[in-house]
Amino acid sequence: MDHRLLDIIACPVCGGKLAFNKERQQLICNLDSLAYPVRDGIPVLLENEAHKLTQDEKAS
Ligand SMILES: [Zn+2]
Numbered sequence: 413m414d415h416r417l418l419d420i421i422a423c424p425v426c427g428g429k430l431a432f433n434k435e436r437q438q439l440i441c442n443l444d445s446l447a448y449p450v451r452d453g454i455p456v457l458l459e460n461e462a463h464k465l466t467q468d469e470k471a472s
Contacts, residue, residue: 417455423448424457433469440465 415432423430423441430439430448439448439455446462447469448455 421455421457425459430455436469440469445470 418430418432421430421439422428423444423446425446426441426443428441428443430441432439432450433447436447437450439450439457440446441448441462445465446459447465448457448462450456
């Protein structure tokens with residue numbers, strides 16, 4: 413995924429910055445503890461597509 417995207421995309425729930433987890437191919441909102449999927453390099457910034465971060469994901 414293009415890292416410049418990270419400068420312009422924001423969490424649709426809180427409007428905060430997202431962190432990209434390259435290993436898991438997902439975008440993390442630490443404020444909401446949500447992970448948004450990245451499919452074929454396209455971030456899917458939909459709340460109903462996101463899942464709650466597990467303890468394991470929070471640690472990484
Ligand atoms: Zn958020």
